Amino acid sequence: MKKFLIVAGTVLVFLVLSCTTQTPKNAISLDSGWKFKTGDDPSWATSALDDSKWDTICPRKNWEEQGYKGYDGFAWYRFHTVIPSSLKEQAFIKDSLQILLGKIDDCDQVFLNGELIGENGRTVYTKKEPSVDFFKEQGRWYIDRRYVLAANDPRIHWDKENILAIRSFDQGGAGGMFGKPFEISMADLKDHLKFDFTTSAFIFTGDSVITKQITIQNLSGTEEFKGKLTIEAVLSDNGISIYSETTGIDITPKLKLDKPVTFKKQRSAPAILRVTFQESTSGKTITEMVAIPYLLTPKVSLKPRINGAQVFGVRPWSPFQFKVAATGKPPLKYSATDLPQGLVMDPADGLITGSLKKKGDFIVKLKVENDLGVAERDLKIVVGDVISLTPPLGWNSWNCWGLSVSDQKIRQSADAMKSSGLIDHGWTYINIDDGWEDTHDREGNIIPNSKFPNMKGLCNYVHSLGLKIGIYSSPGPKTCGGYEGSYTFEAKDAQNYASWGIDYLKYDWCSYWNLAPKATLEQMKNPYREMKHAIRKANRDIHYSLCQYGMGDVWSWGAEVDANSWRTTGDIEDTWESLSTIGFNQGKCSPYSAPGRWNDPDMLVVGLVGWGPALHNTRLTADEQYTHITLWSLLAAPMLIGCDLSQLDAFTLNLLSNDEVLEVNQDPLGKQAYQMRKGDDYEIWARDLADGSKAIGLFNKTDQPLNIPVDLKGLNITGKPVMRDLWSQTDHGRVSGHFEMRTQPHGARLVKLSK
Ligand code: GAL
Secondary structure, eight states: OOOOOOOOHHHHHHHOOOSSSOOOEEEEOOOOOOOEEOOGGGGGGGGOOOOTSSSSEEETTTGGGGTTTTTOOOEEEEEEEBTTTTTHTTOOOOOOEEEEEEEEEEEHHHHTTTTEEEEETEEEEEEEEOOOGGGGGGGGGSSSEEEEEETTOOTOBTSEEEEEEEEEHHHHHHHHEEEEEEEEEEHHHHHOOOOOOOOOOOOTTTTEEEEEEEEEOOOOOOOOEEEEEEEEEEEETTTOOOEEEEEEEEEEEOOEEEEEEEEEEETOOOEEEEEEETTTTTTTTEEEEEEEEOOOOOOSSSSSSESSSSSEEEOSSSSSEEEOOEESSSSOOEEEOOOOEEEOOOTTOEEEEEOOOOEEEEEEEEEETTTTTTEEEEEEESSSSOOOOOOEEEEEEEHHHHOOHHHHHHHHHHHHHHHHHHGGGGGOEEEEOSOOEEOTTOOEEEEEEETTTTTTHHHHHHHTOOOOOEEEOOSSSBBTSSSSSSSTTTTHHHHHHHHOOEEEEEEEOOTTHHHHOOOHHHHHHHHHEEEEEEHHTTTSEEEEEETTTTTTTTTGTTTGGGEEEOSSSSSSOOHHHHHHHHHTTGGGGGGBBTTTTTTOOOOOOOOOEEESSOEEEEEEOOHHHHHHHHHHHHOOOOEEEOOOOGGGGGHHHHOOOOHHHHHHTTTTTOOOOOEEOOSSEEEEEEETTSOOOOOOOOOOSSSSSSSEEEEEEGGTOOOOOEEOOOOOTTTEOOOSSEEEEEOOTTTTEEEEOOO
């Protein structure tokens, strides 16, 4: 299911990967020397098979990039190697051999000398263990493949030739082995002992008390480690220790221990949590660290403030729904003057509904009051042909729930969007991704599966909260998750969506590859054009979101098929590598973005994510998450939160509730930022805003804090503009010539420069 990245810079990254890398001396490199064949035959697992005529392949790149474009289904990889007993003799810990196979898209069964040793990331420890159901594990492409065997396992042939055979299955998109590392080695202390920081979020109590759970895990079934465990919290800016504890610890085989730590830290100070284990007999030490999140968004004022979009597009006759987003001490009273005829506003929650018959522009004066004051702002309503005049802000089920999405999880997310207050900052959509479909009935109606017993009821419920609802399908017969697609049912599907009250459609290429394996540009456009007509006939404003991973430079023709947004890349993951590769390569799409036509670098990977049902706390550091939201705001990108909203932690909520940052994303001019400076060390992106000011993003790509210099001349700014830091919402006075800002590792600063 993982897609190859198509944005130019990214392709480059993949193409320059050579097929050999350095492997430590005490390991056998599996980086090159693989044999490959498409198809499926159980005899391909056996040692006796002659694979000399098979193709050769590099394990670090998916097979699509190596001559098998569009191939989905089964394929086998084979590797021959002698495993010398010197490997074992020289090792510190001699009990386990590990086979590291990067990642495999989507499913794998791994055989050593004809015997099954692993499946979809799980080691099959004994010969007799039954195999799990291979296909139930669809979509496990993001898991690191590490198979561990006891050194005396008879499946290993020490000092003889061994044959490693991998049966892999890809259900769509990119397929096969990719990532790193690829090696056979003895598992060392660092391989056995893991400190997992993703099993909980950092919990903030009050303003300064932080609790965090660290999970200590011994992956070995036989080794016991005794030693000293030190946990420290250190301020990033000056290295001052703000917390330290050292204890003796006995880490027994297979131990999984949740260790909570609580300490005090000022809410906006960046810091590091460091865990060190020193093994007593060998003196070997392993250290792992994680950045402690720091909160930059100031507390929401009790006085009323109007947030969210300042311009809203609607087509004549379409049902109108716009929720005025506002914060302040409740109760808030909403009112509007100059509301065009056909619309009404609910004074208790600011929901504007109705419909407008004629094209035209209207300026509505919004007012929100409480006993502490009044906020006023204009809303421009544009009745015309183009909708989504600002990028959609909302939530999508995929990055947390994957295919395990259900009616209950959607309701729960909608409830949380409201109760967390995110709705008051302009977050609007609740989108169902893949996994809701069953089949088409005799009349051609798409029937949701049993996890969605009443789709219309669900849509009504989401609307009743003042939110909008989205859905997912594919132009192919099957979706990427193997569910029913829209092929040949486009018109009927669009009618069904409209009758339920759907406001957003994500339309994902997936199995359309089978219909157009070597798609020309026209063939790429056709299925999207077809659905465009179907949506237009359905007479409901449905945000049309293309998902085909950027093929054929979709940004240059998405508007032609009436798309409101188009994915410019493959799937994002919650890693810096994925985030930075995608985010910093969006420059070339910039000129094509406009109100109602947005480049979509994929959904947010903040909070509790996991592609379901199991979730983990995002692997991005706090700074990387500041980069994520800063960059996506500058890019005028749709922002769809991808985490479990019902378990929002204080940091994630703070990150997603900064109205001045969100205002950049929602700026009515709708101009995407351009890359003012590209570099391996730092980048500067600048976005022109509707009020004549500029938003400037400074991004530190290095692992050290950096003072990033900004030259105003390079930004075409003369005079002495006023500078405001948008994350902290503080004024920095006037600047001239140039200025510098300290930026955390992988972190960002966002400022606004106004005349
Ligand atoms: C992928 C898509 C993901 C998700 C998934 C569902 O192709 O890029 O965002 O929608 O399919 O199966």
